[in-house]
Amino acid sequence: MAPPPPAPKPADRNTLTGEIPETKDGVDTDDTTNGIRVFDPAFLNTAAISSKITFIDGGKGFLMHRGYPIEQLAERSDFLETAYLLIYGELPSKSQSEIWKFEVMHHTEIADDLAKVIGSMRYDSHPMSANPALQGRNLYIHDKAIMNKNIIRIIGKSATVAAASMRVRMNRPFIAPRSDMGFAENMLYMMDATSDAENYKPDARLAKALEALFILHADHEMNCSTAAMTHVGSSLVDPYSAVSAAAAALYGPLHGGANEAVIRMIEKIGAVENIPAFISAVKAKKELLFGFGHRVYRNTDPRSKIIREVAETVFAACGHEPLIEVATALKDAALADPWFVEKKLYPNVDYWSGLIYRSLGFPLDFFPVLFAVPRVAGWLAHWKQAIEASNPKIWRPRQVYVGPQVRDYVPIECRLEREIRDGKEGILGLPACILLFFPSLLKVWLNWDVLMILGVIALPVEKKTGCQVVNRLESAPKSFISFPFHFFSGWSVCVRVSLRYIIANSISPPINIKYPSTE
Ligand code: CMC
Numbered sequence: 075m076a077p078p079p080p081a082p083k084p085a086d087r088n089t090l091t092g093e094i095p096e097t098k099d100g101v102d103t104d105d106t107t108n109g110i111r112v113f114d115p116a117f118l119n120t121a122a123i124s125s126k127i128t129f130i131d132g133g134k135g136f137l138m139h140r141g142y143p144i145e146q147l148a149e150r151s152d153f154l155e156t157a158y159l160l161i162y163g164e165l166p167s168k169s170q171s172e173i174w175k176f177e178v179m180h181h182t183e184i185a186d187d188l189a190k191v192i193g194s195m196r197y198d199s200h201p202m203s204a205n206p207a208l209q210g211r212n213l214y215i216h217d218k219a220i221m222n223k224n225i226i227r228i229i230g231k232s233a234t235v236a237a238a239s240m241r242v243r244m245n246r247p248f249i250a251p252r253s254d255m256g257f258a259e260n261m262l263y264m265m266d267a268t269s270d271a272e273n274y275k276p277d278a279r280l281a282k283a284l285e286a287l288f289i290l291h292a293d294h295e296m297n298c299s300t301a302a303m304t305h306v307g308s309s310l311v312d313p314y315s316a317v318s319a320a321a322a323a324l325y326g327p328l329h330g331g332a333n334e335a336v337i338r339m340i341e342k343i344g345a346v347e348n349i350p351a352f353i354s355a356v357k358a359k360k361e362l363l364f365g366f367g368h369r370v371y372r373n374t375d376p377r378s379k380i381i382r383e384v385a386e387t388v389f390a391a392c393g394h395e396p397l398i399e400v401a402t403a404l405k406d407a408a409l410a411d412p413w414f415v416e417k418k419l420y421p422n423v424d425y426w427s428g429l430i431y432r433s434l435g436f437p438l439d440f441f442p443v444l445f446a447v448p449r450v451a452g453w454l455a456h457w458k459q460a461i462e463a464s465n466p467k468i469w470r471p472r473q474v475y476v477g478p479q480v481r482d483y484v485p486i487e488c489r490l491e492r493e494i495r496d497g498k499e500g501i502l503g504l505p506a507c508i509l510l511f512f513p514s515l516l517k518v519w520l521n522w523d524v525l526m527i528l529g530v531i532a533l534p535v536e537k538k539t540g541c542q543v544v545n546r547l548e549s550a551p552k553s554f555i556s557f558p559f560h561f562f563s564g565w566s567v568c569v570r571v572s573l574r575y576i577i578a579n580s581i582s583p584p585i586n587i588k589y590p591s592t593e
Pocket of ligand 1: 356368
């Protein structure tokens, strides 16, 4: 009889929570089984992305953009051309360059109201942070008092700035904050108070609910916006600037902007009977189920349970929320579907928070602001911790370069007028090319080998140099070199065009460079 299989090795208890990790055949199935989790402070040795843009060989002191050595670009290119190269991957052809430069130079004006905002800044403001007191210097690393003072200022003012932005939208004058109120209560006061401001007091149930929401949103370890805060802060810039970077990261729809996206999604679904079609679209990857899924939580988001209870309080105070039926039915449908269960997709905090904010009467695009105000505390906590570390280092991830090899700068007159097309046009173009090709082949079948050889030689030369060798030779006076091309006259042009098309499409991928938008 075969010996029994060895007993599975007991999984280690989590030292922080005391929990035994979920296991399958004794193997830890948490997300670390999907790869190695490394501790690499400041990303000293971690590549976070593969990139085709810039390559640096630090040892040799070599730098190139999209394959072009920096020395050649500095000497022969100009800034806008280099910008085009960086963004679209190739040096622009003559017509692309003209359009690009025209477009950029015709988007240089700024709106009058923006000019007024800039004009209202102090003459000694730092141009990067607009804050005259901070100058973006290393003020914090050795001075705890300055650090704490600015932490307090940022948290205190965050609610006031948020409320002021709401008042602008309501076209109402700003209301001064009330330091005798609680944090969330004061924010509600600054947003809601009208003419009788002195006697206005926000509904205590709503103030308590907002306070609870603020606690739930205060921090969530190294999420996208906190990573942005810590990353930007690692350059030792002032925390105001780092908070702006974090706020920008927060309001994307995959992060703190998901609360807004959830409501737009539920409004679009509209009714319970439309849910199956929406679920099918999600499974077909045509839609995203906002408010579901999380990079770290694979079972349940503890915040979503608490927030559901807060929602009931708010609905009791503000009245029935009409979207709740669709939201609940959508959640139930997803949780009952094996596709979502297998992918471990559960409602996250944003699934319910949007409904609460909507019930409270906030406009949709204000929802991420209500996430950002409390998250300021978490951002500052991580920033402080990083700055106070014994040897704070700038965060500087590495990359894996997968772009072009070194190549020489091509003067603009020699650049190909690159075909601007997407896949569809390419497919449509093929039959046209075949139609063009066959009559040519019949007519000049005797010369086919010669043409083939010339085409095969010319194309790689063109590809390498970026010069249109064939066209150039054609436009030259008849000479020994240009003779073969002229010899085959009109039909040979057809053949060469066809050859060029077919070979270019089979040996090089489509060049998906689009002209910049003219909007
Ligand atoms: N709807 C549909 N499919 C999803 C969703 C979703 N919400 N979330 C994940 N998936 C799919 C994903 O496409 C992938 O499919 P496949 O295995 O076929 O490639 C699979 O589930 C696993 O997802 P993942 O790659 O592990 O997810 P991630 O860790 O890269 O992304 C997330 C996490 C939160 C960005 C993602 O779940 C998502 O886009 N959710 C919707 C946006 C959202 O609600 N964001 C708020 C997050 S919580 C608040 C916060 O802390 O910011």
